[in-house]
Amino acid sequence: MTKSPRTRPAPWRVALTFDVEHGDRPAHPDGTRHVLETLTEREAVGTMFVQGRWAQANPSLAEDLAARGHLIGNHSHHHAPMSWLSPKAFKQDVQLAERAIRRATGHDPRPWFRCPFGDGSEDPAIRSALDRLGYQETSWHVDPFDWRGKATGPSVARLIIEQATAHGDGAVVLLHPWTKATGRALPLVIDGLRAAGARFVRMDELA
Numbered sequence: 001m002t003k004s005p006r007t008r009p010a011p012w013r014v015a016l017t018f019d020v021e022h023g024d025r026p027a028h029p030d031g032t033r034h035v036l037e038t039l040t041e042r043e044a045v046g047t048m049f050v051q052g053r054w055a056q057a058n059p060s061l062a063e064d065l066a067a068r069g070h071l072i073g074n075h076s077h078h079h080a081p082m083s084w085l086s087p088k089a090f091k092q093d094v095q096l097a098e099r100a101i102r103r104a105t106g107h108d109p110r111p112w113f114r115c116p117f118g119d120g121s122e123d124p125a126i127r128s129a130l131d132r133l134g135y136q137e138t139s140w141h142v143d144p145f146d147w148r149g150k151a152t153g154p155s156v157a158r159l160i161i162e163q164a165t166a167h168g169d170g171a172v173v174l175l176h177p178w179t180k181a182t183g184r185a186l187p188l189v190i191d192g193l194r195a196a197g198a199r200f201v202r203m204d205e206l207a
């Protein structure tokens, strides 16, 4: 049999990851719920890095993240740059978040951790402090800067589709569900990447 140029591309994996947190810029009030509904409608799964303080403030939405099958990770409690914290405050922050996330979602977020702002994510001292607490830092390959004022749904979607396709199998995409642009971009991202042969996986399926 000869290969036709119309053969479907081999499936490749993309991990959509969301920092679920208190927005520090103008936020879409129902952004996180809207993102969850889009993922469910389009039968896509993702990984949710949950801020502990956010989980305390939004327990039913936090429970819903896990109930819909998304993987739960830890995004710190206070969302401070981790390199600013003393060793004691570092441990307290990570464990406060862990307890708040477990209480709200019913899931242990270990070993998935993402440093706020990516601060310290390359720092061996921070990585080993996380390791002692049972975590591994989870970085990303694709950052569409969806929180920027100028970001629009189509501009964010275009960046993600281009960069994830360029990266290929195993691309990890960083998103913020509380921004206006992400809610608008997500349907375009899911449909566009699927058309390019991608399938969506959680971080634990990439390991």
Ligand SMILES: [Zn+2]
Residues within 6 Å of the ligand: 019, 021, 075, 079, 116, 117
């Ligand atoms: Zn964050």
